Amino acid sequence: MSNEGVEAVSDGEVRPIPARMVNEYAYCPRLFYLEWVDREFDENHLTLEGRVIHRRVDEGEPTKALGPQAGTDEPWSARSVEVVSAELGITGTIDVAEGEGSEVMPVDTKRGQVPDVEGGAWEPERVQLCLYGLMLREAGYVCTRGALYFAGSRRRVIVPFDEALIARTRSLVAEAREAAGRSTPPPPLRASPNCDSCSLAGLCMPDELNQLTGVSHDPPRPLVPARDDAQPVYVVEAGARVGVSGECLEIRGREREKLHDVALVEVSQVVLMGNVQISSQAVRELSMQGIPVAWLSWGGWLNGVLDGNGRGQVALRQAQYAAAADPGRSLELARGFVNSKVLNGRTFLRRNLPDGSEAVLRELAREAESALTAPSMQVLLGIEGNAARVYFGAFAGLLKGEAALTTFDFSGRNRRPPKDAVNALLSFAYSMLVKDIVAAARVVGFDPWLGFYHQPRHGRFALALDLMEEFRPLLADSVVVNVINTAVVTESDFLRRGVGVTLNADGRRKFLRAWERRLAEHVTHPLFGYRVSYRRILEMQCRLLARYLVGELPAFPGFRTR
Numbered sequence: 001m002s003n004e005g006v007e008a009v010s011d012g013e014v015r016p017i018p019a020r021m022v023n024e025y026a027y028c029p030r031l032f033y034l035e036w037v038d039r040e041f042d043e044n045h046l047t048l049e050g051r052v053i054h055r056r057v058d059e060g061e062p063t064k065a066l067g068p069q070a071g072t073d074e075p076w077s078a079r080s081v082e083v084v085s086a087e088l089g090i091t092g093t094i095d096v097a098e099g100e101g102s103e104v105m106p107v108d109t110k111r112g113q114v115p116d117v118e119g120g121a122w123e124p125e126r127v128q129l130c131l132y133g134l135m136l137r138e139a140g141y142v143c144t145r146g147a148l149y150f151a152g153s154r155r156r157v158i159v160p161f162d163e164a165l166i167a168r169t170r171s172l173v174a175e176a177r178e179a180a181g182r183s184t185p186p187p188p189l190r191a192s193p194n195c196d197s198c199s200l201a202g203l204c205m206p207d208e209l210n211q212l213t214g215v216s217h218d219p220p221r222p223l224v225p226a227r228d229d230a231q232p233v234y235v236v237e238a239g240a241r242v243g244v245s246g247e248c249l250e251i252r253g254r255e256r257e258k259l260h261d262v263a264l265v266e267v268s269q270v271v272l273m274g275n276v277q278i279s280s281q282a283v284r285e286l287s288m289q290g291i292p293v294a295w296l297s298w299g300g301w302l303n304g305v306l307d308g309n310g311r312g313q314v315a316l317r318q319a320q321y322a323a324a325a326d327p328g329r330s331l332e333l334a335r336g337f338v339n340s341k342v343l344n345g346r347t348f349l350r351r352n353l354p355d356g357s358e359a360v361l362r363e364l365a366r367e368a369e370s371a372l373t374a375p376s377m378q379v380l381l382g383i384e385g386n387a388a389r390v391y392f393g394a395f396a397g398l399l400k401g402e403a404a405l406t407t408f409d410f411s412g413r414n415r416r417p418p419k420d421a422v423n424a425l426l427s428f429a430y431s432m433l434v435k436d437i438v439a440a441a442r443v444v445g446f447d448p449w450l451g452f453y454h455q456p457r458h459g460r461f462a463l464a465l466d467l468m469e470e471f472r473p474l475l476a477d478s479v480v481v482n483v484i485n486t487a488v489v490t491e492s493d494f495l496r497r498g499v500g501v502t503l504n505a506d507g508r509r510k511f512l513r514a515w516e517r518r519l520a521e522h523v524t525h526p527l528f529g530y531r532v533s534y535r536r537i538l539e540m541q542c543r544l545l546a547r548y549l550v551g552e553l554p555a556f557p558g559f560r561t562r
Contacts, residue, residue: 016084017176019092019131022169025176026124028194030204032176033185038313038445040203075100083135088173094132095149104141106132113152120157121148123168130169133161183315184550190216195223205543208528212544212553222530230268233260234512235276236505242270242278244285267291269439273508274298292439298502302435302461305442313445319549320463324450333466333556334380334453335372340470340558342368342387347561348473349391352398352481360394377453388413395477400485407491408484417500424494424501425483425511429476430468432515437464437471437538444542467541470559475534479511479518488514526562 017036025032034040081094096107108129114120129146136143148157159165179186188195188206195201207220235242239254249267251260270286270293272278278293283306286293292307323329346364349357367387374380396410399422404410410422418424438461441448451462453469483489493507503511519535532540541559548556 016089016091017173017180019090019128019135022090022131022173022176023124023128025179026127026172028189028192028198029175029179029186030188030206031198031200033179033182034200034204036176037180038185038315040200081106083132083139085131085135085138087138088131088134088170089177090131090135090173092128092132092135094136097136098147099141102142104136104143106136106143106146107149107156108132108146109149109151111151114150114155114157119159121159126159126165127169127172129159130161130165131173134166134169184552187215187552191218195221198223203543205540205547208540208544209547209552211528212557220528220530222532224536230266232269232271232516233262233267234271234273234509236273236508236512238275238505240276242272242276242282244279244282249282249286264289264291269294271296271435290443292442294435294439296431296435302431302438305435305438305448307439307442313546316445316546316550317447319551320447320450323549324452330452331374331377331380334377335374336556336558337453337466337469338371338374338380338384338387339368340560341384341472342371342391343560344470345387345391345473345477348477349394349398353394354397357394357397360390363390380453391473398481398485401487403484403487403490407494417497417502419499419501421491421494421501422480422484424503425480425489426476428503428508428511429480429515430472432512433468433471433476434461434464436519436535437461437467437542440539440542441467443539444546446542446546467538467545470541471534471538474559474561475518479514482518483511483514523561526560527557 021032021036024035075098077096077098079096081097082091083094084091094106095109098105098107106129108125110125115122119126125148129148133143133146143161145158145160148159149155150157188204188209190206190210192206195204195206198204202224207216207218207223210216211218211220233249233251235251237251237253237259240259241252241256243250243252244264245261247265248261248263249270250258253259264285267286269291270278272293273296275298283293287306290307292305294305295303297303323333342364346361346368349364350361353360364387367383367390371380371383371387374383392413396404399408399410408420408422410420413426414420414423415427418427438448441463446463448461448463450456451464451466454460454462454465456462488510489503489507493504493510495502495504519538520533522531522533523537524531525537525540537559544553545556547553
C-alpha cells in the first residue's frame with residue numbers, strides 16, 4: 001500500500017477524506033478547506049433541497065452486504081453502501097450499488113436537472129462517482145462505469161471510468177490532501193459563478209477578500225441575504241421558564257402559563273435576563289443547533305454565553321493567541337479600533353449636533369489621527385480618554401425636548417452603577433452590543449476572552465470589547481438618542497435604588513425592540529457598496545479580523561461610516 005498523500009493522525013492511522021469532500025475540492029478548493037479543515041457549514045436552499053432528496057434515498061435500513069442472493073444470478077442492488085480505500089485514504093457512502101454478473105455500478109443521486117455540458121455531468125460529480133468506482137475495485141469488484149441520477153430530470157447519466165477521469169480523480173485527491181495540511185485556506189475564486197450557489201459564500205466572502213487584497217477591482221457581489229431571518233429571543237419576565245416542545249422553543253410564565261412559542265429555525269440566539277430558568281432539554285437542543293444562550297443580570301450585565309461545542313477553529317485561535325502575545329501586532333490593531341471609534345463618533349455628532357460644533361469635530365479629527373501613530377498602549381489609552389471626554393461633552397446637545405432638561409439631563413459618563421437615566425441607557429446598550437459581538441465572535445471561531453487592546457481580565461470579554469469600539473456610536477449611542485428623542489422611554493421606565501438608576505421591565509422591553517430594529521436596519525457598506533444589516537456587519541467584521549490574523553489580509557479594515 002502506498003502512503004503518498006495520505007495524512008496520518010495521532011494513533012498512526014490514516015484520516016480518510018470523504019469522497020464528497022473531494023467533490024467540494026473539485027468545485028472550489030477553498031470550499032473544501034472551510035468545510036473539511038475549519039469545519040464550517042451553512043445551509044442554503046440548494047443544500048436543503050439536496051438533503052430532502054437524499055432523505056428519500058436513505059429511507060429504511062442500509063444494505064449490509066453487496067452481491068446477489070446465494071444460488072442466483074439475478075440483478076441485484078444495495079443501498080447506502082459504505083466503502084473505503086486504504087490506498088487513496090478516501091471513504092464514502094454510495095447511494096445505490098447495482099450488480100449484474102461480475103460487474104457493479106455505483107449510482108449517486110443529485111438534485112436538479114441534467115446539466116447542458118459535455119458528458120451530461122459536471123466534473124465534481126464525475127470525480128465523486130469515479131472515487132466510488134475506485135473503492136469498489138479495491139474491494140475486489142469489477143467496476144467500469146457509474147451513473148448519476150438527477151432528481152429534477154428523473155434521468156440517469158452514465159459516466160464511464162476511463163483513464164483520463166481516473167488520472168484526474170487521483171490528482172484531485174492528492175491536491176486536496178496537500179491543501180488540508182496548510183495553515184491557511186486556498187485563495188477565493190475570482191468572479192466565479194460557483195460562488196452564486198455556494199452555501200458558504202457569506203462565510204468565505206470571496207469578492208470582499210479579492211477586493212481588499214487587490215486581486216480584483218470589481219465591486220463585490222451581494223452573495224448572501226442582507227439580513228438573517230432568524231431573530232433573537234429575549235426573555236425578561238421574572239420567574240419565566242424556557243423549554244422545548246417538538247421543534248419549538250416555549251416560554252412559560254411564573255404560573256406555568258404559556259407566554260410565547262417560536263420555531264427553533266427562527267431563533268438566532270436566546271437571551272435570559274434576570275431570574276429566568278431554562279430546562280436542560282432546551283439547553284441541549286439549542287447547543288446541538290449552534291444557537292447561543294446568553295445570561296444577563298437583571299440590570300443587563302453579561303454573565304456568560306453558551307453555544308455548545310462552538311466552532312473547531314483551532315488554527316484561528318492559535319493565530320489569535322500569537323497576535324495577542326505580540327505587542328507590535330496588538331498595538332497595530334488597537335490603533336485601528338480607536339481610530340474607527342473616534343471617527344464614527346465624530347460622524348455621529350456631525351450628523352446630529354446643531355451648528356457651532358466645528359471645534360468639537362476638529363478636536364475629534366485630531367485625536368483620530370493621533371491614534372494611528374500612538375507609540376504605546378498607554379499613550380493610546382490617553383488619546384481614547386481625551387476623545388471620549390470631548391465626545392461626551394457634546395453628547396447632551398443630541399438630546400431634544402423638555403425631557404432633556406429633566407429626566408434625561410446629562411452632564412457626563414458615569415457607571416457602576418449608572419447615576420442617571422441617560423447613563424443607565426448607555427450602559428444597557430453597551431451590554432447588548434457586547435452580547436451580540438460575543439455571539440458573532442464565537443460563530444466565527446474566536447476566543448472572545450482574549451483581546452488586543454483590552455487586556456485580559458477575569459470575567460471580561462476583551463475581544464468583544466475591542467470589536468465593539470467602532471460600533472459604540474453607530475449602534476449603542478444612536479439607539480439611546482433615538483429612544484429619548486422619540487419618547488420611546490420616559491421617566492416611568494426607570495427604577496432608582498440609592499444612587500443607581502436602571503431600566504425597569506417595561507423599559508427594557510421598549511429598549512430591546514428599538515435595539516433589534518437598529519440591528520436589522522440596512523445600510524450601505526462603506527467598503528463593499530452593497531446594502532446589508534448591522535447585525536450581518538458585526539459578523540462580517542469578525543470574519544475580516546479572522547482573515548487578517550491567519551494571514552489572508554494585509555490589514556484589518558475598520559468599519560467607518562461616511
